[in-house]
Amino acid sequence: MAIFRSRTSALFLLLLVLLFHLPPLFPGRELEKRRVHGADMGLNSHRSVLKMKSLVPASTCNPPPTERVGSLPLVHRQGPCSPLLKERLQRCNSTLINLRDQSRINSIRRSLASSSSSSSSIGNDLPGTGLRIPVVGHLEGAGEYVVTVGLGTPRRDLPVIFDTGSPLTWTHCLPCPTQGCCPQNDRCFEPSKSSTYSNPPCPPNCNYSVFYADKSFSNGFYVQDTLTLNADYTFPNFIFGCGQNNSDGFGTSTGILGLALGDHSLISQTTDTFAQIFCYCIPPTYNRQGYLLFGFGALQQCQTNQYTSILSDQTGSFQYFIKLLGITTGKQTLNFSELAPLSSPSRTIIDSGTTISRLPSSVYLALRDEFKKEMSEYPVAQHLPSLGLDTCYNLEGHENVTLPKVVLNFDGTDVNVDPSGVVWRESDSQVCFAFAAKEKEDDLTIIGSTQQRNLNILYNIQANKVEFGTGSCGS
Numbered sequence: 076m077a078i079f080r081s082r083t084s085a086l087f088l089l090l091l092v093l094l095f096h097l098p099p100l101f102p103g104r105e106l107e108k109r110r111v112h113g114a115d116m117g118l119n120s121h122r123s124v125l126k127m128k129s130l131v132p133a134s135t136c137n138p139p140p141t142e143r144v145g146s147l148p149l150v151h152r153q154g155p156c157s158p159l160l161k162e163r164l165q166r167c168n169s170t171l172i173n174l175r176d177q178s179r180i181n182s183i184r185r186s187l188a189s190s191s192s193s194s195s196s197i198g199n200d201l202p203g204t205g206l207r208i209p210v211v212g213h214l215e216g217a218g219e220y221v222v223t224v225g226l227g228t229p230r231r232d233l234p235v236i237f238d239t240g241s242p243l244t245w246t247h248c249l250p251c252p253t254q255g256c257c258p259q260n261d262r263c264f265e266p267s268k269s270s271t272y273s274n275p276p277c278p279p280n281c282n283y284s285v286f287y288a289d290k291s292f293s294n295g296f297y298v299q300d301t302l303t304l305n306a307d308y309t310f311p312n313f314i315f316g317c318g319q320n321n322s323d324g325f326g327t328s329t330g331i332l333g334l335a336l337g338d339h340s341l342i343s344q345t346t347d348t349f350a351q352i353f354c355y356c357i358p359p360t361y362n363r364q365g366y367l368l369f370g371f372g373a374l375q376q377c378q379t380n381q382y383t384s385i386l387s388d389q390t391g392s393f394q395y396f397i398k399l400l401g402i403t404t405g406k407q408t409l410n411f412s413e414l415a416p417l418s419s420p421s422r423t424i425i426d427s428g429t430t431i432s433r434l435p436s437s438v439y440l441a442l443r444d445e446f447k448k449e450m451s452e453y454p455v456a457q458h459l460p461s462l463g464l465d466t467c468y469n470l471e472g473h474e475n476v477t478l479p480k481v482v483l484n485f486d487g488t489d490v491n492v493d494p495s496g497v498v499w500r501e502s503d504s505q506v507c508f509a510f511a512a513k514e515k516e517d518d519l520t521i522i523g524s525t526q527q528r529n530l531n532i533l534y535n536i537q538a539n540k541v542e543f544g545t546g547s548c549g550s
């Protein structure tokens with residue numbers, strides 16, 4: 076796949092993008108085409124069946140029969156497909172996940188507050204280099220899914236957390252001046268062992284620091300070296316962070332693959348090749364494998380059929396803002412502007428690093444009540460207050476559970492949440508409704524990774540689109 080490496084081929088790719096994404100000739104057709112996307116495993120139109128067995132963490136990895144050409148496998152960091160040996164098969168502890176989710180939300184809250192009051196908080200342009208140094212308050216850490224990327228020559232394969240909410244890519248790095256900088260020796264980038272390593276042009280210094288609200292952090296310096304994505308694509312002089320002093324909140328993952336917006340994100344650095352297009356599918360279960368695809372490969376192999384616009388007026392943020400108008404469950408459509416007039420539908424982000432979606436509390440409460448009605452045949456179980464999940468059921472002895480469908484009504488498209496994204500599995504018998512209320516009404520509404528499971532989601536940044544597809548990770 077060496078075809079799209081030069082500027083001319085990037086132009087060609089842009090042409091292709093335009094062809095794939097021509098605006099409708101008749102605007103009215105858009106409305107006719109508007110329909111529900113997502114898994115359709117229905118009993119009847121508003122309910123679907125989920126096999127309880129599919130929620131049980133299996134001990135063997137179940138990769139798809141055929142992988143998409145050029146794709147990077149995307150796997151749960153604690154599932155059997157995970158390259159993070161130490162974390163494999165650990166039980167997901169909801170306390171920990173909530174800690175990560177809540178810190179992330181606090182951190183988004185702070186970074187938005189500071190970026191609206193002062194544009195310099197986004198980072199400082201260093202004279203003559205164009206390189207920006209992230210400052211305190213950036214959103215980092217915490218995702219649950221990993222991909223493996225190659226860095227340096229010979230290339231070292233490093234499992235990193237896949238994060239659409241982070242603008243910076245960084246890795247654990249040797250030599251290690253501090254404790255905890257490199258938890259596993261073979262899983263750290265080692266500049267001195269790479270023949271293609273160099274220092275990026277960033278006088279007077281190349282230091283970076285990222286701090287998280289949960290007090291985890293990474294600091295170090297920027298380096299540049301070859302980035303290899305699935306052997307097919309190599310990017311010489313890719314700039315990323317070489318973490319010298321990292322807290323241990325990242326488990327045995329090696330760092331972060333930052334797929335958010337921003338002048339020095341991976342998306343910006345690979346524009347000539349990928350035209351700012353990527354697509355992923357988050358696996359529906361722990362033992363399945365999803366994928367991450369870039370550029371032409373994403374356009375070609377990631378089936379999508381409807382889109383919502385990326386809102387470009389949310390300046391000063393690296394996040395992908397989209398407009399969520401409502402949520403439908405059972406027979407009830409909940410309208411954001413009616414139920415939560417103070418929570419603008421435009422203040423919604425889609426984020427792979429937050430686990431459980433956060434909704435305005437009035438919307439959440441109405442959604443939950445409707446869900447409860449639909450689930451009245453099942454015995455209730457203890458809440459999981461740590462995760463903000465207050466609607467749980469004991470499904471011991473049930474082979475299948477019949478769930479009401481949940482549809483996210485975005486501006487322009489309705490996306491059917493996969494049944495695996497409607498409930499959170501806490502134990503073999505206990506499941507909980509996998510949505511939560513925002514802590515503060517003016518926090519962002521967040522579409523988290525659980526609700527994104529098993530959907531093809533394509534980001535076409537130059538066209539300002541997030542596209543959704545019916546497909547699934549496995550085919």
Ligand SMILES: *[C@@H]1O[C@H](CO)[C@@H](O)[C@H](O)[C@H]1NC(C)=O
Pocket residue numbers: 168169170171
């Ligand atoms: C989850 O992890 C937290 C923090 O490590 C711990 O306090 C708690 O006991 C754990 N809960 C379970 C159910 O393992």
Ligand SMILES: *[C@@H]1O[C@H](CO)[C@@H](O)[C@H](O)[C@H]1NC(C)=O
Pocket residue numbers: 280282295319
């Ligand atoms: C950059 O970080 C190094 C340690 O990694 C430190 O010695 C140096 O003083 C820092 N430079 C600046 C300008 O902060």
Ligand SMILES: *[C@@H]1O[C@H](CO)[C@@H](O)[C@H](O)[C@H]1NC(C)=O
Pocket residue numbers: 253292294320
């Ligand atoms: C590592 O970074 C943390 C957070 O910035 C700082 O408190 C600590 O002193 C640093 N440790 C070393 C050895 O530089």
Ligand SMILES: *[C@@H]1O[C@H](CO)[C@@H](O)[C@H](O)[C@H]1NC(C)=O
Pocket residue numbers: 400401410411412413484
């Ligand atoms: C939501 O409510 C607003 C205000 O009443 C209305 O203008 C809008 O059409 C409604 N949206 C949907 C999807 O029903």
Ligand SMILES: *[C@@H]1O[C@H](CO)[C@@H](O)[C@H](O)[C@H]1NC(C)=O
Pocket residue numbers: 124126474475
């Ligand atoms: C559960 O669903 C499967 C189909 O998905 C069906 O074959 C099976 O009979 C169902 N089990 C029960 C107990 O209803």
